[in-house]
Amino acid sequence: MVGLLAQVIMSEDTFEFELPKVGIIRGVKPRDIEVIGDKIVNVRVRPNPYSNTYTMEQLETAADVAEKFGSGKVHISPRHNLEIPEIKNSMLTEALKQLFASGLQAGGTGTSVRNIFTCSDYCPNKVRSVRELGGMVSELFGDFPLPNKLDISFAACPSGCSRPYNVDIGVVGVAELEVDGDRCIDDCKMCIEACPVEGAITLEGGLNIDSEKCVKCARCAGACSTGAIRVANTAFKVLVGGKEGRSVIFGEEYSGFAGGYEVIEIIDMVIKQYQKLAEEKYRKKYERVGEVIQRLGSLEAFMHN
Ligand code: SF4
Ligand code: SF4
Ligand code: SF4
Structure with a gap:
């Protein structure tokens, strides 16, 4: 999928960015890459394909780009994109090349x-x-x-x-749970302690899980040592x-x-x-x-x- 940050033209051993004009970065909304004054831009990047797990190389590249071309800071957005503020426009091509080479591209941009x-x-x-x-x-x-x-x-x-x-x-x-009341022999209540939902598990009159209250987190199964509550399936x-x-x-x-x-x-x-x-x-x-x-x-x- 072609990225939105810039048009990338690949050849056998080189690539070039078709760079946008100052303030009008192709395919990217002003709120994604904002012009501050007329010489500085903020660049928001994320791994390609989308992910919020970054390799060490990508983090080091973002740090390097922020240090060399920006203000030395990187902001982590609520959706885990990296935002590199105040990149000097004259350095943008070099910054974009470095980011792209490490597998980063524009993050969280546009209507898509x-x-x-x-x-x-x-x-x-x-x-x-x-x-x-x-x-x-x-x-x-x-x-x-x-x-x-x-x-x-x-x-x-x-x-x-x-x-x-x-x-x-x-x-x-x-998780889908399997309950076997006969195995609940010691009434240890570990399942109730582990359960995040009050009243989802009751032991009075036999082990019972209220399917209306249960959120299917399987913590009770992890806490039960007798196999009275087990994970039957996950989805x-x-x-x-x-x-x-x-x-x-x-x-x-x-x-x-x-x-x-x-x-x-x-x-x-x-x-x-x-x-x-x-x-x-x-x-x-x-x-x-x-x-x-x-x-x-x-x-x-x-x-x-
Ligand atoms: S699956 Fe989670 S919510 Fe449901 S009974 Fe077990 S611990 Fe409680
Ligand atoms: S608590 Fe659940 S949702 Fe949160 S990180 Fe762990 S597995 Fe994911
Ligand atoms: S953890 Fe298992 S054995 Fe203990 S009370 Fe709950 S169901 Fe019974």
Whole structure:
């Protein structure tokens, strides 16, 4: 997928950037690369394909570029892009070349599928890994042009550190539990201590999990040493239509237990429906996914219109 930061022309052993004019950087909105005065720009970068895991080389390159061409500072955006402020315009070509060579390109820009990011795969609370699926979604849909921006966030458990509940498409790792009351022999209550939801597990009259309250995080299964609560299966919950910003919308659950390929199919469907249904709000600004759903009355209407 061609990046938005600049047109890159590749030849056998060299590449050149077709640089934008000062203040008008091709394909990038002013808020993504802002002109300060007329000689300095802010550059926001992220790995290509989209990811919020940076290699040491990329971090060292960003630090080097900030030191040599900017103000010596790097800001980490809420969506884990690196923002390198105050790069001198005369040095922009060199800065962009260095960033590009290390696998970085413009991050979170324009009206497209953007900011595809995951929570940490190193976390002990992980129910199901999201890194690989996030990478596949990035390869398949990253930078796909749309009427407005569309963010996709993956969290490996329902704690949702990567904020999957208020993005356009949120994907959350969840567990299906298997409960065997006969194995609950010592009434140790470790499961209740581990459970983040008050009242989801009760032991009076036998081990019971309230399916209405349970968020499928599997912490009880990890705490139970007798096998009375076990993980039978893991999958993903998919939420659609959330957004942050001046008005916040929480995504609505479209699927409670989808496999990896089903998640990709749902994302494909949401993107196609959004392309078809989004209307202009005002001054060439188009509705976000959640706003289309609100106008149509339901997620069901959005998905099957
Ligand atoms: S969402 Fe869950 S698995 Fe991911 S970082 Fe947060 S607590 Fe860990
Ligand atoms: S999976 Fe277990 S720990 Fe998590 S909310 Fe459900 S009952 Fe509680
Ligand atoms: S942790 Fe296991 S054995 Fe202990 S009370 Fe809970 S279900 Fe029973």
